[in-house]
Amino acid sequence: MVAIALSSLLYLRGVRGIVGRVRGFPTWRPKCFAAGVTVLFLALASPIDSIGHMLLWVHMVQHWLLIMIAAPLILLGSPGIPMLRGLPKVVRRQALGPFIASPFVRRCLTLLLNPFTGWMAFALVNWIWHYPLFYGAALESTLVHRFEHASFLAGSMLFWWQIIAPWPWKARWADAALVVYLLAADVQNTIFSAIVTFSDSVLYSNYLATAPALGWDALRDQRMAGAFMWTAGQVVMLPAAIFLILRALKIVRPKPFVARERPATVSHLTEPFDLLRVAWIGSFLRKRAARESIRWTLALIALILVIDGFFGPADAPSNMAGTLPWTHWRGLVVIALLFGGNFLCMSCPLMAPRNLMRRWWKPRFRWPSALRSKWLAVGLIAIWLITYEAFDLWSNPRATAFIFVAYFAAILMIDGLFRGGSFCKWVCPIGQFHMTQSLVSPLSVSVRNTALCATCIGRECIRGSGSGHAKSASVSLSISVPGCELELFQPAKRGNLDCTFCLDCVDACPHDNVGILTQSPSVALTDRRWGSSIGRVASRVDVAAMLALLSFGAFANAAGMTGPWLDLVAAVTNSFELTSTIAIEAAMTSVAIIVLPVIMMSCAALISSRICGISLRESLCVGAHAIVPIGASMWCVHWFFHLATSASTAIPVMQRALNDVGLAWFGEPEWAESCCGPVPSWLLPVELVLLQLGLVVSGWMVWRGSAQRTGRRAILASIPWWTLSLILWFVGVWIVFQPMQMRGTSTL
Amino acid sequence: MSFRASIRWIACGLAVACCLRTHADGGAVVDRGRYGVYDATIFLSPVPPSTGVIDFSILLSRSGEPQLSVPVHVRAEGPNGAWTEGQMHDADSGNHLLRACSLTLGSSGPWRISIQVGENTADFRSFEISVNPAPPPWRASLPWMILWIPVALLLVAREILVAGQRRRRGAWDDSNHFSATILR
């Protein structure tokens, strides 16, 4: 189902711009593809599939639909080129490009798309899967059954490929030879059908039990199946053979191609996606007032949470401050980061009062040079992670409300004293988290046309400009649209580090040259160029420390809710005869996020640097950057788990809060909803896939980082970091199989 | 046909197919016979059964006509006196011809399954199944845990190909390739 939907999406994306405009791709091709996909879906996921388990002849109808209808129809849609074009550019060029250009891969394809291979694949699949032993196995196991269908489809596609020759491939054999090819396949189908039809015994014992239950004698069912295969095979193959004969005799000829007026266009494939150019969303995001309204809305919600946190019930599952920030907001954070970018900082509620204050109050000081690094943020992140575990912040609405208030006070104080976005850039641990994780996001605020920036004199994106979207380069003396407060100069901006997605640069650029464009996720992690305001980030130890802390923090934070961790905390607390687990939780978390990373990272960096002769610092930076994806995947897995299992907890707390203020329209709280629901069956596979995605991207980043620095010895230099990534992955997999503490839920 | 028309065609096709969608329950036949006036075939999944949730499905017919409203009761008696029971429902079955229920068989060993069809308590049959110990949970998810291996191998293959192409041409470049328009 997922594969069919994905293939259709790729086809649709790739077919755009060529259908009806390119010779060889007339307008009937997408129709054939649509029909083929529909038949495939019907064959695999309709009652035919269910009843095929009980009646042989229905199962044969299913196989016939797959091999004689769906496969040729899909090939008539010429899906190869459109689906390749439909892939993201980076996958098409960087991942598939070398394979497509490789002579070896081409030789393999030539062999695979040989008429002999096609014929043999078709016949072998037919005979092997209808052998009673294998047929029975497919009926009893869903996995084997799926494999059977996949091989039927693949075999028949190879077979029909020769006859249909989907664009732009040319048929290998002349039409006359293909008639023989087709008739030979028909003969083997006839022999097989005859064996099934004229057999005196039931070949597939499974149907002995099921066919009579539906009013069929098993042998009669089998004869019906054989007769169907016989005739239905002819119904497709004979007309195809007749068509080939007519074409060989030049009685039917292809219609002359008449191109549409507009030439083929590929702009949607070559230009990067730009969110600001999407209708509605783009024009909404470009409005400063619209962005500000999001912040104020969230600030209002934060205020409600603070009030409920301080004055509502102390029990976390009954309090909005005990559920919404920890279960729902964090879940949405990882979804936004995974599929978009740092939209969390863009909509940060703290910015609403801060921006209001800045209207009247202009700060006078510059952030001290001594603090112009990430070390302060590293310390605050560590304190945050330790405090979260030690004091179980998620279970304490009062503490949550206090943190909100402290946060508002901190930003007003710091940004009231210091110019620019000092709080966001140097202090805020949550902002650092968003910015770090958005290094692997697919969207980034960046310039549309770098050549235009080279001729730009005003540089308003960093200096600010006089008017919002003035399309002239004139700069007003009084700056009404600020430039980047985080001191990022767009043409030299690298990735999302330090970018809050505030879009001030979009407003300020008079040339409308800044957008939210797609970037190759994670590529910024191996970018060694100098970046505006962040310098050579790939060699900065403070940034490396922050990345490593957040990556190891992901695993420590998730492990903290597993049964074994909680048992260990209890055991150690008892052994020290302590009455509270706070000290032990704090000590264990410190070990997990500070001691262990220091030991493991140092060992890996030491080995890697010794082997390859690069400096310890360089090696450390390679590793710290490379483990960001696996860390990001663990954050995703952890927070998405809470969202998926406890999303309904929002309903009763909101009902309770509304009831408390006399608004009983939404009824009495449904406390049953605040119990965590059953873990959906799809969640574990999704978690495992996400972790693997993180592992693969981390492994790739290790390789790229090492290759940049060590050249030929990159493999040796990578081995210690690959080992570390694998260890983290194993820990992640171990975590997802553990019994979890369902946070923010009641046990009603 | 325009691009929009292509979308319409494919969307309509998938929508029709989705409406007709249903699951097959699969599983193995474990018993077949007469229950009073009914013919019944019992399926069980997973195969082989292991401790944990087991799906029982029944295909019930009378003179070849599927019977979907007759009550069916399942009782499972295991080693050490453990037992569990349940009623078969249409809703538990993805296959419209079957009725199903899920029972949790908590221990391994022989389990006696008794199925009563209809209200008449005499219309029941029993059969025995052997329940294996459940494999560790990670074993069931193994296919989901090894996907990274082929991807990693493909990445290695890509690197080897790129290195080869660099050696031959100086740098990886698709511009002189027939598929350049596709790749770009």
Ligand code: SF4
């Ligand atoms: S982004 Fe705009 S303002 Fe900034 S350098 Fe480029 S053209 Fe100039």
Ligand code: SF4
């Ligand atoms: S102004 Fe700076 S922080 Fe804001 S979106 Fe632009 S680059 Fe990012």
